Amino acid sequence: MTRGGPPGATPTLEKAKSFKPSLKRLVAQLGDYRGMMLVVVGSIVGSVALTSYAPRVLGDATDELFNGVIGSQLPAGITKDQAVEGLREHGQNTFADMIASMNVTPGQGVDFGAVGRILLTVLALYLASAVLGWLGAYLLNMVVVGTVTKLRAQVEAKIHRLPLSFYDASARGDLLSRVTNDLDNLSQSLQQTISQLLNSLLMVIAILIMMFTISPLLSVIALATIPVAAVATAMIAKRSKPHFIGQWTSTGALNAQIEEAFTGHELVTAFGRREQVEADFDERNEKLYASSWRAQFISGIVMPTIMFLGNLNYVAVAVVGGLRVASGQLSLGEVQAFIQYSRQFTQPLTQIGSMFNLMQSGVASAERIFDILDETEEDPDPAQPVSPSDDRGHIVFDDVSFRYRDDRPLIENLSLEAQPGDMIAIVGPTGAGKTTLVNLIMRFYEVDEGAIFVDGVDAAQMTRDDLRERTGMVLQDSWLFGGTIYDNIAYGDPSASREDVMEAAWISHVDHFVRTLPDGYDTVIDDEGGGVSAGERQLITIARAFLAKPTILILDEATSSVDTRTELLIGKAMANLRKDRTSFVIAHRLSTIRNADLIVVMEEGRIVEQGNHDDLLRKQGAYFRLYNAQFTEPAEELDAPV
Template identity: 75%
Template sequence: MTRPGGAPAMPLEKATIFLPSLRRLLRLLFGYRLHMTVTLASVVGSVILLAIAPRLLGHATDLIFDGVIGSTLPAGISKAEAVDGLRERGQDTFADMVASMDLTPGVGVDFGAVGEVLILTLVVYLASAALGWLGAYLLNIVVVGTIESLRAEVEEKIHRLPLSYYDAAARGDLLSRVTNDLDNLSQSLQQTISQFVNSVLTVIALLVMMLWISPLLALIAVVTVPLAFGATTLIARRSKPHFMAQWSSTGALNAQVEEAFTGHELVTAFGRQAEVEAAFDARNEKLYESSWRAQFISGIVMPVIMFLGNLNYVAVAVVGGLKVASGSLSLGEVQAFIQYSRQFTQPLTQIGSMINLMQSGVASAERIFTILDAGEESADPARPRTPDSDRGHIEFDDVSFRYREDKPLIEDLSLVARPGHMVAIVGPTGAGKTTLVNLIMRFYDVDSGTIRVDGVPSRAMTRDDLRERTGMVLQDSWLFGGTIFDNIAYGDPTASRDEVIEAARLSHVDHFVRILPDGYDTVLDEEGGGVSAGERQLITIARAFLARPTILILDEATSSVDTRTELLIQKAMAALRTDRTSFVIAHRLSTVRDADVIVVMEDGRIVEQGDHDELLAARGAYFRLYNSQFVGPAEVDADVT
């Protein structure tokens, strides 16, 4: 792909820094401070209550177990006497366990106390669930709002980007960034951030509870943490490049598909379906490989953490059993600890399972941030100037411009276009014709020199002010999904229906619209389906007519219409050009015979200018161009000789 004028396109830069992008995402989320504060408070409360519940269940187990053991001991004696009796019979281990228990010999299970504990546990679980729901609800608001703001920011950024950015970008990849990547980021945040925060807080809360019950068992449980963290870090580091490759390949594939669909007729006409399919298969295979590797490598995290958790469970169960037998811990405490141990590995497992989603989401965020960080158009002047008149007097004063520093394009160009004049710009491909009108519109800024509009430098005006004075019709007609009326009215949304129809009549749209079943209410798709290429071009010309511009630019605007329609449009343009300046870029020199000034460009320079008869009489560059179209090559060679 090349820029206008032949400048080569530069590939879009891909961001690859994970942590800065993650921190940037978190800053966006914390833009909703109140919501995030309440969310974190809710999640903390939910986690604390969830951590207390197993301890309460352990107390219920102790009440039951103590009652069962108490019922087996002789009634009417104290616990100390029962312990002494057990030791006298040589049951020291059992005596140690009884000594650590809260029981009364001969008294069974206190089901009333057990019921109270179970009811309290149920309340704790319900409160934890309610707080967890509240946190998830608020966090969903934060995520959806953040993505909405980010999408709006991307949309606003797109309108501030210079034309050079779009010249350098593959359109399919750019569309993938603002659609697929944003959607993927939204899904990743919704599926991971709530679970991630909950999992981290759960690990902390459970660790505190385990240390409270038994530091030794807690140490055994914590041993798996650095192992799990190390495995997760190693796997994440290996999967990250594949996630970046996955989304880069997605953008490239979208670009290829968009290009193939847009040029489907051309592909078919040249019989290149096989090459297109081969290119698609190659990119699709590359996407498959990167996606498969990313998912496979990141998917290893969860089974590795589950394996380490199972080893932890076995170790805790064995050591806990010995602790109960020795009387160091109660059965309820061991039960609670085992439950904590299982819960402790669960959030680690969840974190591991979220690694792939986080990697994928942050990879998409990096691609979006690349757009947001791209250089913008230079700012409009703080104190803009407005021309006193609105006549369309355009002056190029020693203008120079180049797309690349090492490749000059337009050098020291001077030109005056007077109000009401038609200025035709002709020359070979790559001479700088389209670049010249792009400079008028400030799609690009000149490197040196000045372009004046009615005496005011264009850089001293706001771009909106400059472009409101200008109507532009391009060779590639652009229509949006809507009615023919809406497409014409796009030139002036305040215009009445009669004004729209008058513009259509002047541009010779009215005659073919009248024969359509729905007339001006005929609905067109984005490709202008339902009307011919020439009719689409006429609609865009009618749009420019309706805008009543001071400066009219037509870039090969009549290339898609027949000769008769072209003559009719030229007559309409002659009426439209009264007290207005028009620039016409044309390769068909028959369309510019009546131009007031014909500018001949070669290699970014004006080599000739004058009217048609003057330039033919000069027998220079224009003479050669003209005769190459209307005279046979042999005759041209003879004349030149």
């Protein structure tokens, strides 16, 4: 990933934010769907209200059955008061109290018609609740999918606004993990938690209301376990949070290592480093396993803890409720309804507890996504940009200074002029600042001091699009995408005709080898350029740059992967295209730039020599030493660095 970037740079996306601000920010992402969310909340409220009212109605059916059974056991022809009085006379005071609180008619059995009507009412309540619940779930799914789609678009747009320094300092695998794995995990977490959390919270409120209308005493007993459950859940959630953050951080690091190993598989095999790569993978995989296991184990304790407290609550309610039925203070149907409410009351609490691990995981992913969105973007284009009136390719470096880090100078007080149509070759040892120089032309980085003028206009006063439309660039690493050879060349100018594409291919000497392929220009290659050689891949990228018809042409080690014959072909192509174009060529193989109009020799960010090939050789300076070093064996071993 690092290309001319600051040496020793480290990824900047590591520190996670706190839970509450990230959760608040995540909720704010739902703001575009306020109206739909109101309908969702209304549907869930209606569904919960109907569901919570149904047990109370079902309790009436139980009372009808119980009243009928008890009434059939009492003598017919007497009133309820007479039956109660008779029971008291026989010393059955408890039974008498219970009969007194019931709606019974002595000698009359169960009214199955009334029971049937009550059951139909309960069925209607549950059906209506299900319809409202389905509507809420359907709309909520639209909200979540829309929100994640918007967030994915924000990340994509943000990535295109980030400076090159961000990518130089970031592991590609970790960045891909954030854009793919973390967004997918966030989507699943939102879909699984929002609906259940809303439903569970509203269910708790509705059940509390129904419980207090039945018996305040039993309600107090039922609520006694809540503070204990809340404290236990908070303590467990606090301990699981860092492990969830570690889980997704380790996932990103593992993806980065895998991507790096797969990309460099040939080198790994060639240098016999497979065991080392496998050891690195095992180490990162073990770290991911440890953090994932701890996160899931600790968060998984929430549900059994709440279920245990709920069972204790159930026993207490059943005992006290039975005593109050026996004393006539509550009916059997009310106690049945209350026990049902009690069980339903612990169920949403259990669901809330079980959602904490998903919430922690989702918010941890959201934090990693927000880290990208919070990265410093490249400086905006000027409000009133200036565009050169001419398009000749006259480039001037005026006392330019640049450094990747404040404490490490790289380019200092560099001045250089490239006339229109000139071929400027930039040579020098590794780390001299050659690639950095062309990165400054493209405004991949901004100069610290001085200015770069393009046809008389300060490049900083131009829009980046305007500047880069005038520039074609071919890098050392040839980049192709999955598709046909024709499509890869046409990428340089999507509006180009087929004749223009063929002309660019012919001038760049792509045509001669493409016609030997079975499908010609319609030959499909993958993103690794499979099916064509390294030199042929480079020729395709050069044809792509030529098709764009740039005023400024930059070749960064473009011939490093080609053979001598292909190198000669590229040289001829460059000679054909140099007319009316300013070319900057970075090369280590000095034989490719002998015909350059100007050769610039750089050392430690400074221009130490400049001139044409013959003049520089006659000076017998830095260029002379570089040139001869490629054709002579070293006379002596270099001293080992101290």
